[in-house]
Amino acid sequence: MGAPRHILAIDQGTTSTRAVVFDALGIPVAMSQREFAQHYPQSGWVEHDPEDIWRDVLATAREAVGKSGIGAEGIAAIGIANQRETALLWDRTTGEPIYRAVVWQDRRTSQLCAKLRSEGNEGLVMRRTGLLLEPYFSATKIAWILDHVPDARSRAADGMLAFGTIDSFLLWRLTGGEVHATDVTNASRTSLFDIHAGCWDQELCDLFGVPMSVLPEVHDNSFLYGKTAPGLFDAEIPITGIAGDQQAALFGQACFSPGMAKSTYGTGCFMLLNTGEEPVISRHRLLTTPAYRLNGRTTYALEGSIFVAGAAIKWLRDGIGVISNASDTCDMATQVPDSHNVYMVPAFVGLGAPHWDADARGAIFGLSLDTTQAHLARAALEAVGYQTRALVFAMTADGGSSPDTLRLDGGMAANEWLCQFLADLLDVAVERPVHLETTALGAAFHAGLAVGLWSDLDALKSIWAARDRFMPSMDEERRSKLWQGWQEAVGKTLTSTARA
């Protein structure tokens, strides 16, 4: 048997876990996926059980390898992409989490963030981390766990606890507790990492009350992190790629040149624009974030983060039973000529970029007695378009020009109606790749680069191909009218804590 030429990618997302086996042409040859439970203990709180996540990662990974028919010895390396910012702490001896994972959408620390902002700390945080001082990021979530689990602070001081984003926790478990590490893209979303110096920052750790003793080592995205512990798979597999899922999607979309952008529509929506090797500081409340670091050299991105995209569709399905399947929304949106002036502002967990209003909550405007389920479904999809348009405006203002093409991916990108609406509303060409598992592919690319399956970015570029291209066909008058209605609706949901 020759050298192994497949990569196993794990994409641990907010609502589901996928494992995909890719061949050397970047073609997915086997896949397994599982949805897992979301816990909402209070309004604005979102938690995951880390044991659910670990169980699903192992099950999907084993299943995908099994389905591929090549066996663990045919896997050259593992790459991990993960929901970012979600924070957990575990005991270094037992490997057991001390509390559920506090999810990126969770807003329980919004008051603490408001207090830290009122004390004038946001400038420091923005300069060092490229982020705003927001409950979205990990630092205040870590502090909350340390403050609310009995003895956690003293155990952390004694070096007994480890913090990790989901990648780090999975790496710990996959290596049998041998490796406590993360990559630069995940580290950069904690609010504790200096994105210019490329290291944890003592001053920020002091500000947020996070002891440095709990933090993992930070490495390039493409790096030999460790090997799977004996017994997990039929062979020991090196883990050589890690990236936060949104950065992984940018990489999987082969957006390697400045000016290239992608937008991923999963639970939330995250648009990233490659800005090259110099970090661009936003003047419009976008985030500055490392896109990838290879051989010690960082490429940066501007990011617009929207907290609710597919989550609104999930709410229509699981929360109020308006639809049976997420994909129903495509036909429903087509059944009606417009949303009948219904606007849904899906601020279920506050609003992200560019408003950053952690206290806003969702609202539906324009309901009348002849509003139908189809109008609600259409309004939920349209809300994704409006929120994306706000990001494009902010990026254009920051970068000087809007991207002429936007590459789409994520679960919602399967929705044809949404793709066309995005092209119409943004007035840009929208492309969908041949394989929509772009996040997993990005993780696979990182892992494959480290083991020499692919030589360089040019080799990866030649793998990417568009399957569909949606061209704008809406007239400007209609576009402006729709946009005006949205702005009025958003204006009514913003609270006094929104950033003007």
Ligand SMILES: Nc1ncnc2c1ncn2[C@@H]1O[C@H](COP(=O)(O)OP(=O)(O)O)[C@@H](O)[C@H]1O
């Ligand atoms: N055809 C579709 N139309 C609209 N929304 C969809 C469709 N398919 C999936 N979704 C939504 O996309 C989300 C799942 O996408 P995924 O990329 O798996 O998310 P995540 O990685 O955040 O778990 C769910 O919120 C689901 O409601």
Ligand SMILES: O=P(O)(O)OC[C@H](O)CO
């Ligand atoms: O799991 P997703 O695809 O919703 O992505 C979540 C993001 O990483 C949160 O920042």
